[in-house]
Amino acid sequence: MSPVxxxxxxxxLAHTPGVAPAIDRRGRAAITIAxxxxxxxxxxxxxxxxxxxxxxxxxxxxxxxxxxAHNLLATIVIAALACAWARGSWRVAVLALxxxxxxxxxxxxxxxxxxxxxxxxxxxxxxxxxxxxxTGQWRLDSWQNxxxxxxxxxxxxxxxxxxxxxxxxxASMRADHGVVATIRRWFRRTPVDGQA
Numbered sequence: 001m002s003p004v005x006x007x008x009x010x011x012x013l014a015h016t017p018g019v020a021p022a023i024d025r026r027g028r029a030a031i032t033i034a035x036x037x038x039x040x041x042x043x044x045x046x047x048x049x050x051x052x053x054x055x056x057x058x059x060x061x062x063x064x065x066x067x068x069a070h071n072l073l074a075t076i077v078i079a080a081l082a083c084a085w086a087r088g089s090w091r092v093a094v095l096a097l098x099x100x101x102x103x104x105x106x107x108x109x110x111x112x113x114x115x116x117x118x119x120x121x122x123x124x125x126x127x128x129x130x131x132x133x134x135t136g137q138w139r140l141d142s143w144q145n146x147x148x149x150x151x152x153x154x155x156x157x158x159x160x161x162x163x164x165x166x167x168x169x170x171a172s173m174r175a176d177h178g179v180v181a182t183i184r185r186w187f188r189r190t191p192v193d194g195q196a
Contacts, residue, residue: 001106001107001110001111001140001145001148001149002140002145002149003036003039004149005106005145005148005149005152006035006036006039006103006106007032007035007036007167008149008152008153008155008156008167009035009099009102009106009148009152010031010032010033010034010035010036010099010102010103011028011031011032011035011156011167011170012152012155012156012159013031013035013095013098013099013102014027014028014031014032014095014099015028015159015163016095019091019095022089022091023086023089023091023092023095024086025165025169025170025173026085026086026087027086027089027091027092028169028170029169029170030082030083030085030086030092030096031082031092031095031096031099032099032167032170033082033170034078034079034081034082034095034096034097034099034100035096035099035100035102035103036103037069037074037078037100037103038069038070038074038075038078038100038103038104038107039069039103040068040069041067041068041069041070067122067125070103070104070107070121070122070123071121071122071123071124071125071126072123072124073125073126074100075097075100075101075104076097078096078097078100079093079094079096079097079100080093082096083096104121104123106148107119107121108121108132108133108134108137109134109136109137109138109144110137110138110139110140110142110144110145110148111137111140112137112138112139112140112142113139113140114139114140114141118133118137120132120133121133157183157187160179160180160183160184161183161184161187161188164180165180166179166180166183
């Protein structure tokens with residue numbers, strides 16, 4: 001799935017009822033980043049793209065994407081780093097672990113390339129090279145992925161209306177306040193100039 005979908009799903013996950021009130025902005029950011037972190041193994045894409053016409057192109061994206069950080073060991077490291085960044089919050093660690101694993105589930109079900117290429121998830125690496133593949137894997141541009149993205153966006157809007165924050169809070173509180181104000185104007189008709 002797209003990084004936007006991974007980010008939205010992880011940010012929504014940080015608002016899990018019963019757990020979320022104890023998680024601050026820093027914790028929500030850690031959980032969201034944990035849900036995006038498995039794609040750090042895609043670092044080689046620009047290098048592969050830039051060298052594709054060379055005599056010896058770099059195949060770093062093909063070689064490393066879905067290999068270095070799409071496994072159980074990486075999710076444990078990601079969760080530990082999220083926990084440390086969130087000042088030792090076990091809630092953040094658990095939700096970060098779930099977010100990183102949710103990333104892989106989403107890739108397993110919805111990351112087929114337009115050329116039909118599937119991305120196996122080598123969940124047990126480095127202990128085993130067996131990769132998980134689902135033969136029904138949706139294309140990246142499938143309607144199913146679009147529905148999941150729009151659903152995560154709708155949940156983000158609901159959270160904005162209830163808690164006055166959006167995923168934009170991770171980058172800028174000032175920008176987040178502006179986004180929340182806009183969402184409130186769209187979904188809650190407020191009196192204009194004192195009129196009811």
